[in-house]
Amino acid sequence: MERADVGALVRAAVDGDAAAWKALVEGLSPLVWSVVRAHRLSDADGHEVYQTVWFRFAQHLGRIREPDKAGSWLASTARHECLKVIKGLTRLMPTDDQQLLDRPSEDLTPEQSLLDSEEADAQAERIRRLWQEFEELGERCRQLLRVLMATPPPSYQEVSSALGIAVGSIGPLRQRCLRRLRARLDARGAA
Amino acid sequence: MSGVRDDGFDGRFDDRFEDDEESAVDEEFDADILEEELRQAVAVLDPVPDELRQIAIEAFALHDMDAKLAELTFDSLVDAIPVRGAVDVPRMLTFTAGDLTVDVEVTPHGLLGQILPPQPAGIEVLGGPHPAAPTTLTADGMGRFAGDAGVSGPFALRLRTGGDVIVTEWLRA
Structure with missing residues (x-):
């Protein structure tokens, strides 16, 4: 979302405008969800983090110093809550067993089920292939791209808040990760 | 834009990068298209669950000045x-x-x-x-x-x- 729009919506929501709040949720939910997914939490943990972030945002609404940067505020809050979950898990576990942290959802969304019923659909197959190669990218690339692919596309400031990496390094890293994904897809196509 | 490969990347981000680019096809353009394809894929394969979006909308009630x-x-x-x-x-x-x-x-x-x-x-x-x-x-x-x-x-x-x-x-x- 455009920062100016976000700022205006935050100010309207502070004044009690529920429609403005809804627009903020619609516009920034995918970013928050992307940050949660980028950290590969279990579904239960991820859902709780997502909710905690929005509850806290509602609570802080009138106190946010830079309303234009509410997207970064949300991304940063989501990141910190994700890191707390991971820290809590590692503290409970005798070893740093990455497998336990690394539990992507097994549940099929209705959309996925629809894809399954249309095996032959070339578009579905293309998406599936793309997703598979994306999932198999190195962890850091997977994380960066998972945040970048939110709708609407997040600003680099938001990506920086979401992942704790410098704004200036995001562009070059994005190029590298996408180039790498492209190469994987090409290699697969040629095989 | 071509030949701009030295991005100052220090190797911390992912040390397993191979030199996998093959040709200098319009990279910027290609990257944008690929990112957009990912954006379409995620909308189908991993969207924000509806019930979560609904809870976030209802969270406005927690706004208590x-x-x-x-x-x-x-x-x-x-x-x-x-x-x-x-x-x-x-x-x-x-x-x-x-x-x-x-x-x-x-x-x-x-x-x-x-x-x-x-x-x-x-x-x-x-x-x-x-x-x-x-x-x-x-x-x-x-x-x-x-x-x-x-x-x-x-x-x-x-x-x-x-x-x-x-x-x-x-x-x-």
Whole structure:
């Protein structure tokens, strides 16, 4: 979302405008969800983090110093809550067993089920292939791209808040990760 | 744009990069298209769950400018040094609003708390925008309170002391 729009919506929501709040949720939910997914939490943990972030945002609404940067505020809050979950898990576990942290959802969304019923659909197959190669990218690339692919596309400031990496390094890293994904897809196509 | 390959990347981000680019086809253009394809894929394969979006919309009810916010100023999960060999250590939290602090200990068996300076208070344990019937606790004259219901997921405490309403920052138990 455009920062100016976000700022205006935050100010309207502070004044009690529920429609403005809804627009903020619609516009920034995918970013928050992307940050949660980028950290590969279990579904239960991820859902709780997502909710905690929005509850806290509602609570802080009138106190946010830079309303234009509410997207970064949300991304940063989501990141910190994700890191707390991971820290809590590692503290409970005798070893740093990455497998336990690394539990992507097994549940099929209705959309996925629809894809399954249309095996032959070339578009579905293309998406599936793309997703598979994306999932198999190195962890850091997977994380960066998972945040970048939110709708609407997040600003680099938001990506920086979401992942704790410098704004200036995001562009070059994005190029590298996408180039790498492209190469994987090409290699697969040629095989 | 071609030949701009030296991005100053220092190798920390992912040290397993291979030199996998093959030709200098219009890279910028290609990257944008690929990112857009990912954006379409994620909308199908991993969208925001509807029920979560709905909960976020309802969270507007938690916007309460009349209450004072007690900020989280200590969280043992982040700020404490773990004790070697200790298991089941309780989560210790401190919230601060001006001169008032609320210490809370979260265990699987419930909550234990202390308000400082000591004073009586009525306390609601909130779990979301529409709690069916929030658990209520009472702090005694010494500011002590205890609840035997376990807390899980997002939670906040709403305290009524004297004429003030104070709400602790939302966090995940």
